[in-house]
Amino acid sequence: MAVSHRPLALAAAVATAAALGATVLTLPAHAAAGTGEDPAAAAKPPAKFELKDGTLTWGVKESFRNYVTGPISGGKVQVTDGAKQVKGNGAFTFSGGKGTYDLSQHAVSTTFKGSVRFLGHAKKGGGWELDLKFADLKLVTKGKTGRITADVTSYGKTRNDVTVASLDLSKVTPGRGTGGAMTFPKIPAKLTADGAKAFAYHGSSFYKAGDALDPATLSVKQGKAIPAPQPKPQPKPKSTVAAPKPASVPGKPEAATDESLLPRTPDPKPSEGAPQQEDGTAPKSGELNTAATSGDIADGRLTWGVKESFRKYVTGSIANGRILPTGGAEKAGDxxxxxxxxxKFDSTAPSLDAAFNGTLQFIGHENEGKDKLDLKLTNLRIKGSGSGGELIADVSSNQRGKGGTYYNANGVTVAKLKLTADSLKPKGGLVTINAAAATLTADGAKAFSGFYKEGAALDPVSAVISTDKNVKLPAFGDGSSASDPTGSSTSTDGTGTTGTTGTGDSTTGAAKGGVTGTEDTLAHTGADTPTGPLAGSAAALVLAGGAAVWGARRKSAATGR
Incomplete structure (x- = not known):
């Protein structure tokens, strides 16, 4: 099959994946306030990025190459259309790779130029009994698995997009290649059942499904972001039916429709013995115990995701790790x-100093039984007064590039919190902090081994705290959406993003402390994704950081800088 069909296939793949990933990363609508942009259009940063300048190095199967060129077959190997072969009957390199990276699924789809043809067992009248060609190669990964497909020509018949090999990325550690490329070295590959048919000779195959093939090495560079398609605004329907006028009775004036003209009944006085506020009025429903006295906190729950992109990185195919909540911490959605x-809680200030049980540990990049990534947060605590607050924790973190040394410190102010005017005002015996914007501190950056800079956005922090021993905490998620785990139905405080693409800049929604240069390469992917090697592989720390680059570009466009 001709190589020319791939641009169309690639375009279709990009359009399809962009549509599927359109809602993966979102910003609150208010993040676009003040930019002059349509909030709906600004609400969805891209979940996909283009890949360019890709190369695939793969030898198919060394023993097969040796057989074809050996004395029994007496054949040869031909590379065409841009493919090259290492001298000495080595592996093949297919270049010109183009494709996409889907952040939401950690999925790579790349198509390459070049073909390789194996010829053996020459016929007396000319031609070859063994004639096998692989062309139009494509490498696809998703999470820890992948595949290599090709157009296979054997015995004069061509089968398109045959899955020749299955790939296992569970133990592959990516690294930096030339020119800022991200390289996935020596990906283990096994022959598929369809691939085994390609090696059939005189009715039987040289190999069977599951046989090991040569490992494959993928190298790609990040291209531009692919914005998610935005829904077209729907015009509001215009009503063409006039509202009916009230029927009038002859001899009687028309009924008054203005409530100000209607007779008013005096407000009833509060019943004797009913609870009253300081001004003598009865409290509204749900506002009893508003003036909670200062003293010990009866109970409380803190809800925090730390940082979405970090969670995805740790559990993704690169770090291949896991997140362990213990000692009173528990998974709650995302x-x-x-x-x-x-x-303690002081209602007069008001001020809060609340500590919580639980430990959260991030581990990954296992090598020889040891995890090169190991971050533990425990004894989390919120201190707040007025419109400001702090998130404090005891930290233990393996420091990259320092010989396995650990950063151990207690009472570290990991993040600064932005509270609303009502955050510390109790209602019904409860103090509710709803999705407070959180930004990383300089000391907090040490916990992440410097992969994120001071001022980078973390996931928002929510908490619900009982100031009355007779008032129980609401169940997690009661009356709330996934973005409001405290049970409150109030909105966020207008401080910008929810921690995936910025630091709460309500004017632009762009990330602070992010992109430091203009190169749009994998090694410069912004503040939202680690830009160093969490386990010694710098450029590979996820194309996800391109979302921060995208946010910074939008800010530049909005401000004219």
Missing amino acids: SYNFTKGHG
């Missing part, structure tokens, strides 16, 4: 709950 809040 976040984690820290329980049994205790501490």
Whole structure:
């Protein structure tokens, strides 16, 4: 099959994946306020990026190459259309790779130029009994698995897009290649059942499904972001039916429709013995115990996801790790709950000092039984007064590039919190902090071994705290959406993003402390993704950081800089 069909296939893949990933990363609509942009258009940063200048190095199968060129077959190997072969009957390199990276699924899809043809067992009248050609190669990965497909020509018949090999990326550690490329070296490959048919000779195959093939090495560079398609605004329907006028009775004036003209009944006085506020009025429903006295906190729950892109990185195919909540911490949707809040609350200031039980540990990049990535956060605590607050934790973190040394410190101010005017005002015996914007501190950056800079956005912090021993905490998620795990139905405080693409800049929604240069390469992917090697592979720390680049570009466009 001709190589020319790939641009169309690639375009279709890009359009399809962009549509599927359109809602993966989102910003609140208010993040676009003040930019002059349509909030709906600014609400969805791209979940996909183009890949360019890709190369695939793969020898298919060394023993097969040796057989074809050996004395029994007496054949040869031909490379055409841009493919090259290492001298000495070595592996093949297919270049000109183009494709896409889907952040939402950690999926790579790349198509390459070049073909390789194996010829053996020459016929007396000319031609070859063994004639096998692989062309139009494509490498696809998703999470820890992948495949190599090709157009296969054997015995004069061509089968398009045959899955020749299955790939296992579970133990592959990516690294930096030339020119800022991301390289996935020596990906283990096995022959598929369809691939085994390609090696058939005189009715039987040289190999069977599951046989090991040569490992494959993928190298790609990041291209431009692919914005998610935005829905077209729907015009509001215009009503063409006039509202009916009230029927009038002859001899009687028309009924008044203005409530100000209607007779008003005096407001009833509060019943004797009913609870009253300081001004003598009865409190509204749900607002009893508003003036909670200062003292010990009865109970509390802190809900925090730390950082979405970091979670995805740790559990993705690169770090191949896991997140462990213990000691009172528990998974809660995309976040984690820290329980049994205790501490002090002062209603007069108001101020809060609440600590929570639970430990959250991120581990990954296992090598020889040791995890090169190991970050532990425990004894989380919120201190707040007025419109400001701090998120404090005891930190233990393996420091990259320092010989396995650890950063161990207690009482580290990991993040600064932006609270609303009502965050510390109790209602019904409960203090509710709803999705407070959180930004990384300089000391907090040490916990991440410097992969994120001071001022980078973390996931928002929510908490619900009982100031009355007779008032129980609401169940997680009661009356709330996934973005409001405290049970409150109020909106965020207008401080910008929810921690995936910025630091709460309500004017632009762009990330602070992010992109430091203009190169749009894998090694310069912005603040939202680690830009160093969490386990010694710098450029590979996810194309996800391109979302921060995209945010910074939008800011530049909005401000004219």
